[in-house]
Amino acid sequence: MFSKKTYINRRAELKKLVKSGVIILFGNNESAVNSPANNYSPFRQDSSFLYYFGQQRDGLVGVIDIDENKEMLIGDDIDIEDIVWFGGVDTVRELGEQVGVANSAPMAELKSICDKAQKAQRKIHFLPPYRSDIKIQISDLLGIHPNKQKEAASLELIHAIVKMRSTKTAEEIEELERAAVIGYKMHTTAMRLTKPGLTEKFVAGNVDGVANSYGAMVSFPTIFSQHGEIMHGNPSMAELQAGRLVLCDCGGETLNHYCSDNTRTFPVNGKFTQRQLDIYNVVVECHDAALQLAKPGMKYADVHFAVCRIIFDRMKELGLAKGNTDAAVTAGAHAMFLPHGLGHMMGMDVHDMEALGQIYVGFDEETRPNLEQFGTNALRMGRRLQEGFVVTDEPGIYFIPALIDEWREKKHCAEFLNFDKLETYKDFGGIRIEDDLLITKDGCRFIGKELIPYHPKDIEAFMNA
Numbered sequence: 001m002f003s004k005k006t007y008i009n010r011r012a013e014l015k016k017l018v019k020s021g022v023i024i025l026f027g028n029n030e031s032a033v034n035s036p037a038n039n040y041s042p043f044r045q046d047s048s049f050l051y052y053f054g055q056q057r058d059g060l061v062g063v064i065d066i067d068e069n070k071e072m073l074i075g076d077d078i079d080i081e082d083i084v085w086f087g088g089v090d091t092v093r094e095l096g097e098q099v100g101v102a103n104s105a106p107m108a109e110l111k112s113i114c115d116k117a118q119k120a121q122r123k124i125h126f127l128p129p130y131r132s133d134i135k136i137q138i139s140d141l142l143g144i145h146p147n148k149q150k151e152a153a154s155l156e157l158i159h160a161i162v163k164m165r166s167t168k169t170a171e172e173i174e175e176l177e178r179a180a181v182i183g184y185k186m187h188t189t190a191m192r193l194t195k196p197g198l199t200e201k202f203v204a205g206n207v208d209g210v211a212n213s214y215g216a217m218v219s220f221p222t223i224f225s226q227h228g229e230i231m232h233g234n235p236s237m238a239e240l241q242a243g244r245l246v247l248c249d250c251g252g253e254t255l256n257h258y259c260s261d262n263t264r265t266f267p268v269n270g271k272f273t274q275r276q277l278d279i280y281n282v283v284v285e286c287h288d289a290a291l292q293l294a295k296p297g298m299k300y301a302d303v304h305f306a307v308c309r310i311i312f313d314r315m316k317e318l319g320l321a322k323g324n325t326d327a328a329v330t331a332g333a334h335a336m337f338l339p340h341g342l343g344h345m346m347g348m349d350v351h352d353m354e355a356l357g358q359i360y361v362g363f364d365e366e367t368r369p370n371l372e373q374f375g376t377n378a379l380r381m382g383r384r385l386q387e388g389f390v391v392t393d394e395p396g397i398y399f400i401p402a403l404i405d406e407w408r409e410k411k412h413c414a415e416f417l418n419f420d421k422l423e424t425y426k427d428f429g430g431i432r433i434e435d436d437l438l439i440t441k442d443g444c445r446f447i448g449k450e451l452i453p454y455h456p457k458d459i460e461a462f463m464n465a
């Protein structure tokens with residue numbers, strides 16, 4: 001937890017931005033796996049609740065009455081049964097005091113707070129809920145059907161929170177640096193363990209253990225797969241095979257729930273083939289290009305398309321693509337190789353604030369998403385960068401057999417692609433390299449004092465040490 005002052009200041013700023021009404025921020029509840037008391041562990045608090053109220057206990061709701069300048073932490077104190085099984089915890093009143101909240105109340109009181117505000121026709125601000133239990137709670141409290149809650153969520157509150165959480169403060173950057181240390185340990189563990197004959201799941205399980213050992217948890221389910229062409233490939237019981245590449249995309253969260261998100265792709269037997277290097281080095285070039293281009297004022301969509309053009313030029317040199325590069329990228333032909341965006345905001349959520357709506361996080365009035373074109377529609381972050389933003393830089397090149405077949409059959413972008421040559425890459429897999437960029441005053445830098453090896457000679461040296 002940060003100091004009490006941090007949370008007091010954040011709520012004061014939020015009140016200024018939202019201007020009037022009652023803000024209700026729902027914390028998360030425990031979530032059952034397969035029976036009521038067997039929960040996903042560790043408990044994960046909602047990030048916006050955590051940002052303004054700092055407390056990690058389940059079953060809490062934060063209320064900020066802007067007009068009456070009154071803040072309240074709502075929740076039920078635990079009983080003797082809970083103490084017997086889980087140990088004692090501070091009272092809700094104490095939890096509130098720790099983050100500078102003067103008032104507390106049991107959960108039953110939330111209904112009367114909502115009724116009173118509704119009767120006075122005051123605006124009640126809440127965020128789009130993403131868990132079913134909270135949807136039911138909002139339905140009970142405000143009489144809004146779960147299917148209508150996303151559109152009933154407060155745009156003023158969403159915009160205010162996006163504005164605040166997008167720009168990371170010095171103490172948040174310190175947390176992200178701590179997360180990067182965990183990420184480094186996870187990735188180097190994967191590289192050190194990987195060898196022919198082990199299963200993907202064995203390596204991935206060890207990687208997850210590193211996250212649990214040094215921080216709170218993984219920041220998203222670990223991707224560890226020899227099928228790198230599957231964007232989010234789950235680790236399987238498949239055995240690692242010499243000659244193949246394995247893609248590892250994983251990150252850890254600090255105890256305060258700040259994330260890391262990195263990807264490395266490396267040869268199972270510690271030595272790249274020339275064919276692998278031909279593609280790998282293009283991804284390195286793209287990864288490093290973003291580092292040169294990203295700075296305040298630059299649209300991240302423009303960095304993305306600069307990378308798309310590099311990929312297309314290099315694919316032409318390898319005989320996989322043809323035609324005018326600008327025309328090809330305009331037509332979306334590059335998405336054969338890179339069907340996702342260059343990156344996304346990162347912070348307390350790995351896709352930061354995704355629950356608030358990607359359109360509010362990655363786009364604005366000036367920069368609108370392209371929802372029509374395959375590949376470009378997966379761009380999560382397009383708008384102009386500002387100092388303090390943290391975005392991922394994650395170019396990739398993939399050879400997806402089903403996509404090659406589909407486009408060939410439909411003759412999609414046929415003037416820009418060499419399908420006969422693409423056929424020969426159906427067994428290649430996919431490569432992604434990902435690091436986290438902090439936008440600085442006049443440029444950017446990677447988060448993490450020590451970068452996880454990514455240049456081929458560094459990876460080979462590391463794996464063969």
Ligand SMILES: [Mn+2]
Nearest residue numbers: 261392394434
């Ligand atoms: Mn990512």
